[in-house]
Amino acid sequence: MRGYGDEPTLTLDGLDPHDDARAIIRHVQCPVCSLPYKRPTTFPCGHTLCSGCIPTTHIRTSVSYPADSRRRQGFCCPVPDCGLEHALADCNLDVQLSKVLESFHAEITDSTPQLPDSTVSESADQAATNSITTTVVVLDPNLWASEEEIEAREKSPQSDVTETYVLPGSRLVATYALALEGNLNYWSECLYTCPLSEVDTSRAAAKEVVVRLGQSNNGGLDCGVCYRIMLDPVTTPCGHTFCRQCLSRTLRHNWQCPACRADLPIPPSLDNQASNVVLMGLLDAIRAADIAARLSTAQSESEPDEFSVPLFVCTVSLPYMPTFLHIFEPRYRLMIQRVLEGDRRFGMVMNNRNREPQGELGVTHFLQYGTMVEITETQMFPDGRSFIETRGVGRFKVLDHGTVDGYTVGKIEPVEDLGMLDEERTEAAERLAATALDSESGSRTPEGPPEAMQDPPVPGPPPLEALATLDLFRMGESFIEKCSAQSAVWLRRRILLVYGDPPDDPALFPYWFASVCPLGEIEKYKLLPTTSVRERLKIVCGWIQTAETPRSASNPRGICCIL
Template sequence: MSLLQRQGAPSAPAANIPQDRSTPSTTTAITASMDAAPKQNTSTVDPHRDARAIVRLVQCSQCSLPLRTPLTLPCGNSLCRICLPELHIRTGVTYPMTANRQEGFTCPFKECGRDHSLGDCSQDVTLAKVMDRVSIEVAHSRPLTSHTPTLLDERPRWRNVVDSSKEPKHPASRILNGGRLVATYTMAEIGELKYDSEVAYQTMSPTGDSYEDLDFTMLAHLKEATKAELDCQVCYALMLDPLTTTCGHTFCRKCVARVLDHSTMCPICRRDLPMPPGVRNVPGNKRLSELLTGLCPDLVAARAEAAAQEEVLMLGEENVPLFICTLAYPSMPTFLHIFEPRYRLMIRRAIENGDGKFGMLMYNRRAAPQGNLGSVQFLQFGTLVHINSIEIMPDGRSLIETRGISRFRVKDWDMLDGYIVGNIERLDDISLAEEEQVEATETTDPVPAQHDLISQIDHMSTQELLKIGTDFITRMRAASAPWLHEGVLASYGPPPDDPALFPYWFASIIPIGEEEKYRLIPTTSVRERLKVTARWVRRIEAQRCLDENITAFRTSKLHFHADPEWKRKDLKTLLEEIESVLGDTGAASPTKWFGVGGEDEENGSEIA
């Protein structure tokens, strides 16, 4: 069943309206004069029966007029620019921190109702072009169909009236020309057809002609006129699951994902796209999806089938070679020395396959259960990498440089010629709208009366979390930290100011345990990853401060300095004594820095 049929468009006139009688004699000359394609009905769409549903596809649900300067919102709904609600200044949001995201509005669509950023609502270029083509085709047909009268009676859906205290507007009734399709569009254009209303039709032809041929001819013209606009400009095929970017251009969802694997810019206008690379959680363009499935469901079905066959021919996400070695991160380089014969074979096959991709996983040193996989030799979350360069030694060994593409979860695995291959599932971040909502909620929640430096992190803004990391790097470079020497910076670049990239860059260079770094991989929020790195900084600084205090404690002239018993005291007791000695000097509590006796004791000890 097509979308038009699901929308409940009337397939017959109302009981008190005579049924149309179609005779081709009246419309034959008009159809020929329109220079149209012959009558086509290769899909389930009947433009005569479904005229009301077809016109609804191009009406704004807010003002009921045909869409004018359409905007597509982050939730996937579309409306006229003039129908945009009143703007307000957004608070509690610092990521992404751009000027055009400071203003926002409450979504007028009942199924959403969220707060949207104005910066995410550029004009929908594709939908605007489609509306232009529709308007031109309708205008072109009017002079040629000036003597084809049809009576249109609006039939409001009274159950959808929100305020029952208001007197509903009297239903409109008009005699218009052009067949049902053009006449219904004209009725909407003059503002006399509400978005939710249905229409009853009655031919006014003296011969009883229903002008059915005009509707099929017009639909054929509309399909031909809009065909080029509904093709994706990446794959040059009919759009499949259309997704509109923040700059207003629309592509297939999978095409956007492939583009973002290698670039953060729109393929058409080259504007930066603040979108998560996977875009799996980003809502699609609902209006364009409805237009595609409503006007040409047969073509959409054929396109989906062809895309499915293409996926089978590609490597895809099944039998991906997996290298059990170390951690890799999206957008970051990883340098590998390949010497085992099985992995030499794996790398050669990855290169010969044409895509040069394989998955990087870390050893499961503690044999911890990995979800449905059980206790396997690797951790279930990893990073898909691409081979950027390879240097093959005379003895067969190779040095390769890879760059992370995306994160994944292993769903199933098997062995192939000594190395592991797996069925993987891509792991994507939550949408920017969800990121902003989480930040606004957490930064406005009251801070507990009893809190320490670690617990404060949950209530900081995303930009403040980023600043903790960047300030720490600045201090460490000033102190000539050995892990920040020029060779490291030459390989990984300077610290990025993009909150989405900084945690991966930081984890690539900081000398802490890999099991701690692994926490970044399964995390699906930029903000949560920045919290992880901020806690690393707090604990490292606490450790350094603790070391300094212990040194001062050992060299002090306090009465128990000469007591050999202090060397046999456990760490917690020692810290408590140091704290009592510090007294009211203003120094923070060592037990709070280090997490001794608290819930962070295990992690703090691992990092130390």
């Protein structure tokens, strides 16, 4: 299981439905109300609550991008040791878990017909009328809890005193009955006893329930991509769950949910996407053997070799923007021919003219970050030359490189943006830090005699870190409108016919801006290693501030003079 930012771990020992009955039932209990989940909602941190147990939301005043009303509403996860803030838009009904819980309830109910009408019995004679009876001692959870845990558990509506119940059915059935009736605090542990003659029967009955649940066709434990048992399940913001590896591979080609086609604001690597805690526990209890077999198979399912990605060392290409190339060198003619016979994609990297070291690669003839492009149009000439039009589809970092038939090939890894939740946290943290720094500098008292004090400096524009992400975007839009009104050469209609009008998406605007503006290639290259929309918008606003700085008598205002 992977928590937020943790490495994945997986238990393969499984949970015994008899010996670990309490642990299994805890997986189907809401940690807030202690009842079995009703409309379970899984959060980005991997924890789950009933939809009715979600805390009261607040307005996230430090977040501006994206401009979605549901993302402006947030709450802090009430699960102890978590406390992460979540956007309401990221918390929806967990579809797979709902199916699992429905099957779980149905199987336990069918195994004990008396369960819906059963009541707590104080008489051993009355309980003996059932074929199997279990005595459950519910322990006060505060007997072994720390002060922090006790404080977190005081909100639970169930009584914390030790109680003894005699119930029909196996340990698993009896424990679920207590939770269903509201007599089992989520944090409580249980002690069990039953007549010695019924131990084997009780154990077999509990195992039979789990076996039937594992064989159920609507159990919801299979991945919707590979149609096999889910391995390290990850739940999307829209509420669907898939194997971590399956979802990651799908997102590399399409940023939509494989089930409902909703746009997913999470990076394909899923590095900071937590595993579904409840489903991980239920998989360990219900399908442990299948998980072990699937894990051994998954280890042999490696990613395709990425060392064969052809690299065209030439100029800067930007994601989602067109790049036009004249192919005339024999080595690149061969490369393009092979690309056209394949998936029509290759990597564009910039020439390292200054021979600067490129991280772990050392000094190479190209810069380490590039853009994967796809050929959209081709015009071939009789002499073998060609004109091709490409469009950027993603960014990458070169990890290693070699040569094939004269052209460069590389082993690459994708460069991904932060997920939407991390994007929002970055904005909030930067603005908070900038506000604190401004308050600290404003509270300082000048030292020295009054005659030595100079006039207070004229306040300049606020630092970019203090601006909201949408305000950075609006700064770029205003600059384009100003330059367009002044008939800037680089905003002529023939250029806009190639690159399009200014996009209204802050994620695309920096790439468009860098494509149409007369910037140096090394300036455009600064966009490629970035991992957030906010970071790229700050780069663009830095260019704008430079452009609007007075430079000479011939350009006293400095407007639209980008060098």
